[in-house]
Amino acid sequence: DIQLTQSPSFLSASVGDRVTITCRASQGISSYLAWYQQKPGKAPKLLIYAASTLQSGVPSRFSGSGSGTEFTLTISSLQPEDFATYYCQQLNSYPLYTFGQGTKLEIK
């Protein structure tokens, strides 16, 4: 099975900061990677798919990059509503999808 490792697991930042979250795959997954945002008590929300394609309606301060085994999610200027937990998911080994362990983004 393909394993995904996110780093860091916890991130403390301030409004206006630029932050980057990394997701590493245990084997190559081309660009079959998605990023989700989850707020407490809510279902995850799709942010980015195909490693770098922004889902409709998602603010442009979110961006994704990478291919193969290393991927990043960047938020260019943190807004108060961005404090949440972020997950990556690989879509290469259909239909055996897996998630990263999550990165909790907290207000400093």
Place this chain on the structure above:
Amino acid sequence: QVQLVQSGAEVKKPGASVKVSCKASGYTFTSYGISWVRQAPGQGLEWMGWISAYNGNTNYAQKLQGRVTMTTDTSTSTAYMELRSLRSDDTAVYYCAREYYRAPLDYWGQGTLVTVSS
């Protein structure tokens, strides 16, 4: 608009079974699959498995093999996830989500809390 509406919270005793439903609307049900994802309290997302609403093909996470069954009823556009021999560590919020071949989970249900407690 696409919607996935799940059944309500459940409380079960260890060893019992639970069946969660997920009613889809706003799209052609048989053109997509449904993935099930669960989240234990304070933990991350765990992919449980997938069912094709087109032909009923399934694929389950290895750790749940033998305890989980996913089905669909195309006449009502509803997917079901049944988990048997419940244990306390099955306590979690269970989500259904729409999926397509190598595409992300773009629409999610609201989640169903299943509590396993004696």
